[in-house]
Amino acid sequence: MLTTLLASALTASITVPSHAQPFVRPAFARQMEALRPVIINAAARHNDPTVSGMDDAAFAEVIALVLYNEHFGWLEEAVPPLRPLTPWYQAAQMVINACGANLTVWPSNIRPSVALEMLRGELPVKGVSGHLFMPLRIEGSRIDPERYRTQTELYAAINRELIQPALAVEYLAANLERGVHRARHEGVPVTWQALAAWHNQGIVAPEDIAANPTARDYVRRAAVYRDLARAFIAADPVVRHSRAQPSRSPSAFHPQPQNSSYPDRCAPARAC
Numbered sequence: 001m002l003t004t005l006l007a008s009a010l011t012a013s014i015t016v017p018s019h020a021q022p023f024v025r026p027a028f029a030r031q032m033e034a035l036r037p038v039i040i041n042a043a044a045r046h047n048d049p050t051v052s053g054m055d056d057a058a059f060a061e062v063i064a065l066v067l068y069n070e071h072f073g074w075l076e077e078a079v080p081p082l083r084p085l086t087p088w089y090q091a092a093q094m095v096i097n098a099c100g101a102n103l104t105v106w107p108s109n110i111r112p113s114v115a116l117e118m119l120r121g122e123l124p125v126k127g128v129s130g131h132l133f134m135p136l137r138i139e140g141s142r143i144d145p146e147r148y149r150t151q152t153e154l155y156a157a158i159n160r161e162l163i164q165p166a167l168a169v170e171y172l173a174a175n176l177e178r179g180v181h182r183a184r185h186e187g188v189p190v191t192w193q194a195l196a197a198w199h200n201q202g203i204v205a206p207e208d209i210a211a212n213p214t215a216r217d218y219v220r221r222a223a224v225y226r227d228l229a230r231a232f233i234a235a236d237p238v239v240r241h242s243r244a245q246p247s248r249s250p251s252a253f254h255p256q257p258q259n260s261s262y263p264d265r266c267a268p269a270r271a272c
Contacts, residue, residue: 022224024068024071024228025071028071028107031165032067032068034165035165035166036236038166038169039060039169039173040056040238042063042139042172043056043060043063043173044056045170045173046059046136046174047059051180053190055243057234060233061192061226061230061233062176062192062196063169063172063173064229064232064233065196065225066108066195066199066222067108067169068222068225069218069221069222069225070107070108070109071106072221093105093106097156097163098156098160099156100150100151100152100153100154100155102155105159106168108168108169108175110168110171112154112155112159113155115171116155118136118138118174118175119145120145121134121135123178123181123182124202126182126186126205126208132185134178136178138170140161140166179194179199179204183198186204188206193206193219193222197209197215201215201218
């Protein structure tokens, strides 16, 4: 009964109104076009279909989905006149972080402290103060955390990588890889909702998402970009060819069975 109630709550929280339209700034749309091969390559590096139940293209769709969503926040949705000011706000946070602050920075909206967890191979888990060790390779990163004398210097260096679009995609893909393993660790389904909530709030379980207003709203807003993210990744000729091959179907990987309480039409172990 509790699972049913939680599933119903999550269903209500991610229902997308029929009039909802994805908002993408023209400049960001152009940047995404340039990043398409970067996103697809990062997905191939950081997705293990036997663990996630997703093929690489589905994983790339989640990367694109998060990037689109991060460029249209809840405040912009509520107050449309603020939209022209957002790039200035984003630039201001990058400048502040250059001095060693720990604000989220675009395009992936990741904090230096979270990027540092990835560089150190740390995976925070629910209910304990420590971390699991999960080695990650951040393609293109030149940072060795042990070489910096202070946290301020280290965060400033990480910020310089996070504001580079290609490296930002790489860090995002690595973080979503962590989200897959966190979901498996908790025994919950690996879905786009779980990965989006992981990126936003560090949670993956459906009951945790249902109980967290910020995560619920993030997933609701992200749902608006699902069709756009699918079309964006499908526009790549390599993806079209890959998905035409029967062996590329996620069902071919036979991931371990999952007990799902996610009510969305994107079921566990299917491309979404």
